[in-house]
Amino acid sequence: MLAALITLDGEIIARKKQPTHRASSDKEFLSGIAKLVHELLDDRTDFECLAMGIAFPGPINAEEGIILNTPNIGITDVPVAKMLEKEFHFPVFLSNDVNAGILGEYKKGAGVGSRNVVGIFPGTGVGGGLILNGHLYRGSFGGAGELGHMIIMPQGPMCGCGKRGCLEALASRTALSKELVHLAAVGDAPTVHEFAGTDYKMVKSKVIKKAMQNNETRVIDSVKQNAYYLGIGMANAANIFNPDCIILGGGLVEKLGDNYVKWAAKSMREHGMKDHVENLAVKAASLGDDAVPLGAGLIALERLGNGK
Amino acid sequence: MLAALITLDGEIIARKKQPTHRASSDKEFLSGIAKLVHELLDDRTDFECLAMGIAFPGPINAEEGIILNTPNIGITDVPVAKMLEKEFHFPVFLSNDVNAGILGEYKKGAGVGSRNVVGIFPGTGVGGGLILNGHLYRGSFGGAGELGHMIIMPQGPMCGCGKRGCLEALASRTALSKELVHLAAVGDAPTVHEFAGTDYKMVKSKVIKKAMQNNETRVIDSVKQNAYYLGIGMANAANIFNPDCIILGGGLVEKLGDNYVKWAAKSMREHGMKDHVENLAVKAASLGDDAVPLGAGLIALERLGNGK
Numbered sequence: 001m002l003a004a005l006i007t008l009d010g011e012i013i014a015r016k017k018q019p020t021h022r023a024s025s026d027k028e029f030l031s032g033i034a035k036l037v038h039e040l041l042d043d044r045t046d047f048e049c050l051a052m053g054i055a056f057p058g059p060i061n062a063e064e065g066i067i068l069n070t071p072n073i074g075i076t077d078v079p080v081a082k083m084l085e086k087e088f089h090f091p092v093f094l095s096n097d098v099n100a101g102i103l104g105e106y107k108k109g110a111g112v113g114s115r116n117v118v119g120i121f122p123g124t125g126v127g128g129g130l131i132l133n134g135h136l137y138r139g140s141f142g143g144a145g146e147l148g149h150m151i152i153m154p155q156g157p158m159c160g161c162g163k164r165g166c167l168e169a170l171a172s173r174t175a176l177s178k179e180l181v182h183l184a185a186v187g188d189a190p191t192v193h194e195f196a197g198t199d200y201k202m203v204k205s206k207v208i209k210k211a212m213q214n215n216e217t218r219v220i221d222s223v224k225q226n227a228y229y230l231g232i233g234m235a236n237a238a239n240i241f242n243p244d245c246i247i248l249g250g251g252l253v254e255k256l257g258d259n260y261v262k263w264a265a266k267s268m269r270e271h272g273m274k275d276h277v278e279n280l281a282v283k284a285a286s287l288g289d290d291a292v293p294l295g296a297g298l299i300a301l302e303r304l305g306n307g308k
Numbered sequence: 309m310l311a312a313l314i315t316l317d318g319e320i321i322a323r324k325k326q327p328t329h330r331a332s333s334d335k336e337f338l339s340g341i342a343k344l345v346h347e348l349l350d351d352r353t354d355f356e357c358l359a360m361g362i363a364f365p366g367p368i369n370a371e372e373g374i375i376l377n378t379p380n381i382g383i384t385d386v387p388v389a390k391m392l393e394k395e396f397h398f399p400v401f402l403s404n405d406v407n408a409g410i411l412g413e414y415k416k417g418a419g420v421g422s423r424n425v426v427g428i429f430p431g432t433g434v435g436g437g438l439i440l441n442g443h444l445y446r447g448s449f450g451g452a453g454e455l456g457h458m459i460i461m462p463q464g465p466m467c468g469c470g471k472r473g474c475l476e477a478l479a480s481r482t483a484l485s486k487e488l489v490h491l492a493a494v495g496d497a498p499t500v501h502e503f504a505g506t507d508y509k510m511v512k513s514k515v516i517k518k519a520m521q522n523n524e525t526r527v528i529d530s531v532k533q534n535a536y537y538l539g540i541g542m543a544n545a546a547n548i549f550n551p552d553c554i555i556l557g558g559g560l561v562e563k564l565g566d567n568y569v570k571w572a573a574k575s576m577r578e579h580g581m582k583d584h585v586e587n588l589a590v591k592a593a594s595l596g597d598d599a600v601p602l603g604a605g606l607i608a609l610e611r612l613g614n615g616k
Contacts, residue, residue: 116448128548132440139550140424143584146547151540151579152460163579232459239454240436240548242447271459271471276451 002289003036005047006297010107012290013047016040022074029075034087052092053300054080055100055292062142065094093300098145100295101285102129103136105247107298109287114244118237119285120147121250122230125160126168130241136299148172152232170229173252177203179222180211188218205255212256223256224263231267238272238280249285257284310597311344313355314605318415320598321355324348330382337383342395360400361608362388363408363600370450373402401608406453408603409593410437411444413555415606417595422552426545427593428455429558430538433468434476440549444607456480460540478537481560485511487530488519496526513563520564531564532571539575546580546588557593565592 005014018036023029033054041049058070065081081092102111102119111117115134121127128147130137138144148168149161156165157175169175177200183189185198191211196202211219234246246268248261265282272280285291313322326344331337341362349357366378373389389400410419410427419425423442429435436455438445446452456476457469464473465483477483485508491497493506499519504510519527542554554576556569573590580588593599 132445137440140552141550141583143550143581144548146550146581146584149547149581150458150544152462154461154537154540154579161581229462232462236458236544239457240452242449242451242454244448271462273451273454273457273469275449276454 001033001036002293003040004290004293004297005040005044005049006294008301010294010298012294014040014044015290015293017289020073024074026075026078029073029078030080030083030087033080034084037084037088049088049090051090051300051304052084052088053100053293053296053298054084054092054094055097055296055299056080056094057097060094060096062093062095062138065092067094091300091304093296093303095296095299096142097292097296098127098129099136099138100293100299101127101249101291102131102247102295103298104287104291104293104295105249105285106131108294109291110247110283110285111245114281116241116243117245117247118147118234118241118243119247119249120230120234120237121248121285122172122226122252123250124172124174126166126172126230126233127250128237132241147233147237150233150236152229152236167229167233171226171233173203173205173208174200176208176222176226176252177201179225180208180219183216183218183222189216190214191216192219205251208252209255223260227260227263228267230264231269232271234264234268234282235270235272235277238268238276242276243280245281245283247283247285249291253284254288309341309344310601311341311348312598312601312605313348313352313357314602316609318602318606320602322348322352323598323601325597328381332382334383334386337381337386338388338391338395341388342392345392345396357396357398359398359608359612360392360396361408361601361604361606362392362400362402363405363604363607364388364402365405368402368404370402370404370446373400375402399608399612401604401611403604403607404450405600405604406435406437407444407446408601408607409435409557409599410439410555410603411606412595412599412601412603413557413593414439416602417599418555418591418593419553422589424549424551425553425555426455426542426549426551427555427557428538428542428545429556429593430480430534430560431558432480432482434480434538434541435558436545438549455541455545458541458544460537460544475537475541479534479541481511481513481516482508484516484530484534484560485509487533488516488527491524491526491530497524498522499524500527513559516560517563531568535568535571536575538572539577540579542572542576542590543578543580543585546576546584550584551588553589553591555591555593557599561592562596 059068084092117131119129126148128145153165157169159166159169184193195207367376392400425439427437434456436453461473465477467474467477489506492501503515
């Protein structure tokens with residue numbers, strides 16, 4: 001959990017970080033958030049807080065500020081905005097972490113100077129966020145941007161969503177990890193085997209990075225294949241949105257860095273329409289962990305009517 | 309070629325139609341347009357014309373009003389807007405026919421009452437048009453909406469664009485026609501054989517309709533497969549744009565009607581995310597030939613600064 005104090009100009013002036021644990025109750029989950037925010041505010045008595053924005057990596061009802069079913073954190077149907085408003089006496093707004101992240105990057109990071117930006121964030125899944133004509137595009141009920149569930153291979157590999165052949169089933173860290181534990185099992189990824197055994201959930205981005213540094217060639221081939229599919233998703237986004245830039249973010253991009261972005265961009269330029277991809281900028285997100293809290297704050301400000 | 313007089317309220321009050329022939333020169337091409345427009349205006353001396361909108365089914369530079377390379381009509385790099393402005397003494401604006409069509413449907417046709425609309429038009433290719441937050445979304449240089457070149461099958465069938473596995477390579481009338489002439493050749497599509505032989509360019513939508521009415525089962529299977537792939541493209545669009553409705557238009561949809569739309573919608577509901585497709589309206593375009601000139605007129609009005 002990362003909390004930040006943000007000025008009206010979108011500058012972060014203080015941060016506090018705390019690990020998230022699986023909560024035994026909604027109350028425990030909320031008191032964890034409240035404690036972190038109190039600590040942050042208590043340090044800055046000169047700061048008048050107008051609103052709180054919370055970004056959450058799971059299904060939400062943004063309008064009503066409710067976190068829906070999120071099994072891996074152990075909560076379900078929590079009206080987090082209303083509950084925190086009682087504690088803090090200022091308005092609380094909930095948003096999706098990918099939307100917050102792309103808005104943060106657009107306003108202060110890799111997207112500065114662009115007007116139409118597609119954000120793609122490969123990790124456990126593949127998140128997507130859209131800035132169109134300078135605004136976050138949310139769609140009819142706030143469900144827009146699910147680029148990870150664009151089907152790019154009918155009857156392809158299984159996706160967590162229940163379908164087959166989604167971009168996420170081919171270009172997430174999850175997809176990559178399943179290949180890498182197979183390589184670990186057959187003796188072609190000793191570094192992966194050392195840190196994760198054959199448990200795909202243990203294959204973190206930094207383990208993948210280490211295996212590549214140790215020049216495990218089949219691991220590198222799998223990463224290239226993963227980036228190749230990501231590039232097809234990026235090409236599709238380029239053809240559909242005709243953006244000024246595509247921003248890649250998330251743990252995989254941060255850890256694997258330039259090579260991964262370069263491989264994905266190469267595939268994009270092979271698969272997209274010439275005019276659409278030839279000069280299209282592909283950038284790595286530049287704000288790191290700050291993008292999401294910054295974007296959450298900006299969304300809160302906008303909804304409060306104080307946004308710029 | 310269809311010309312129409314349109315009021316400021318978007319009502320069509322007169323129409324004239326004329327077949328398009330391959331022009332032997334730019335001048336001949338332009339004088340054909342000018343003649344049709346003069347005929348239309350001469351009939352209505354009570355009508356003061358403020359602007360002309362032209363929609364064109366090929367690569368254009370909308371900003372500068374230039375038709376780029378269009379081999380099947382026989383013209384290349386024609387500054388049609390400037391040339392017609394000399395003839396008519398009112399401003400002329402050029403737009404893409406798919407954008408014009410979806411805007412027409414949005415304002416006066418199947419999209420009335422929606423705010424976010426995705427238009428998909430299978431024909432020779434698969435065109436796409438986007439109304440987002442109530443406005444035509446054009447992207448950074450006017451290239452947005454190329455849903456037909458979304459790759460949904462890497463290394464799949466060849467597309468006219470030079471890539472493989474584009475939606476257009478699987479769900480256009482062109483893709484279907486290539487299957488149907490193969491069926492004609494092996495004796496499984498006698499109606500197709502009667503009207504088109506084995507020349508895929510001769511397989512028009514009405515020929516396909518006749519073969520289906522004659523219950524040629526392998527033809528029907530091919531149409532179903534075509535609609536199945538169209539549904540995957542629709543599902544991807546639903547996940548990405550979270551629209552209020554998807555409008556299907558173009559010759560194939562008009563001729564094959566309800567069954568085709570129903571098959572495509574069924575596939576969409578199988579392939580899209582539940583919340584995004586469960587209640588998503590799928591509609592056939594309702595304005596027929598009027599949609600494109602109406603939209604072209606509305607785009608012209610908007611660019612003139614008189615749009616609503």
